Amino acid sequence: MRRDDSRSRRVAIVADFLINPDAAFYRSIEGRPGPVFDVLVEDGWGLMKAPPHVLKESVGRSAAITTAGDAADYLRYDHVVVILAVEGLDQGGVWLNEFEAAFRELKTPMPKIVTIDLDPASRSADCVRAKLAEAAVQIAVKA
Amino acid sequence: MSGNNRRVAYVAHCLANQNAKVSEFAKCAGVVTPLIDRLRAHGYEIQQLPCPEMSFLGVARWWQSREQYDTPGYRRHCRALARTVVDTVSLHAEHGYDIVIIGLDGSPSSGVRLTSTKTSWGGRPEGAVAGGSDRISGMGVWMTELKEEFESRGLSFPRATGIAMDAQNFDMAAAMLEMDEFLVAKENI
Secondary structure: OOOOOOOOOEEEEEOHHHHOOOOHHHOOOOOOOOOHHHHHHHOOOEEEEOOOOOOOHHHHHHHHHHHHHHHHHHHHOOOEEEEEEEOOOHHHHOOHHHHHHHHHHHOOOOOEEEEEOOOHHHOOHHHHHHHHHHHHHHHHHHO | OOHHHOEEEEEOHHHOOHHHOOOOOOOOOOOOHHHHHHHHHOOEEEEEOOOHHHHHHOOOOOOOOHHHHOOHHHHHHHHHHHHHHHHHHHHHHHOOOEEEEEEOOOOOOOOOOEEEEOOOOOOOHHHHHOOOOEEEEOOOHHHHHHHHHHHHOOOOOOEEEEOOOOOOOOOHHHHHHHHHHHHHHHHOO
C-alpha cells in the first residue's frame, strides 16, 4: 500500500543550462535564465535534470531514455510532468529530439514543454511561475 | 571563478527530486533545500545522478533491502546508468572541475557510507511495515556499480559522502554541519 508523505507529485525535466548557467562550457552562450532554479525549489518541483546539451548525442539519448521512462511512470500515477527548455539552444538545451523519440517509443505523450527565454524582460520569477502555471493548467484540462 | 577552483557535486537523484522516493520516505516536496543551498553557497554546480530504483521498479515499488536489490539484473541496470554518468563526469574533468559525489546514506542503492540490510525480507511484503530494514556500514548496490565503472576506465572514484536521510533518527541540522565539514575540507585541499 502506498502511503502519503511530503512529495509534491510535480516533476520538471530541466535543461542543465537552467541549473548551471555559469558552467565553464557555457561561456559562449549570451544571456542568462534568471531565477528558474530558485522558483522550482521554492515551489516544490522535483527535478529531473538533463545532462549538459554540449555532450555527445549518445549520452543525451541514453539519459533521455532513462528519464522518459521515469516520467512515464510518474504520469501513470497522476503526477504533473513538464519539460523546461531554453529558447535558442540546440534541442532547447534539454535533448528535445531525444525525448520525443523516447516518449514515442514508450507510446506516452510528450510532456508539455515550457520554454524559458533569455531576454531580460522574461527573466523574472513571476514570469517563470506564470509559464509553469499555464503548463500545469493545460495538463489538468487535458486530464 | 577560474578553471582551477570550479566545483561540481553529483547528488543522488532523490536529493533533487523527492518524488522518486519509495512510499513514506519523501521528507519534503521536491528539492532537499538545506543540502542544495549548502552546495550553492560553497560554489558547487549541481549534477543529478539517475535513480536506478525508480527506473528499474517505478514509483510504486515496495521497500526493499540491499540484499533484495543485489541481483545480477539490477547490477547490470546500474552499470548501464553508470556509463552515462561517467561520460558526463568526463566533461567536468576536462574542464578542470573538482568533483564530489553526495549519496544517500541508509539507502540500499545510493548509500555511500551506510546502506540497508534485512536478510529476512522477501515474499509477502506486509512484514516490512514493522521498523523497516536495519543499517550497516558500506555502499549500496548503485554506488558500488558506479565506483566500479570509474575504476574500469582507470579513473579514481571522486571524493564521496552521503546524507543519511534514509537512516533512522535522521537529524538534518547535524547532517548539514557534517556536510559543511566535507565541503570545506575540499576547499582547503
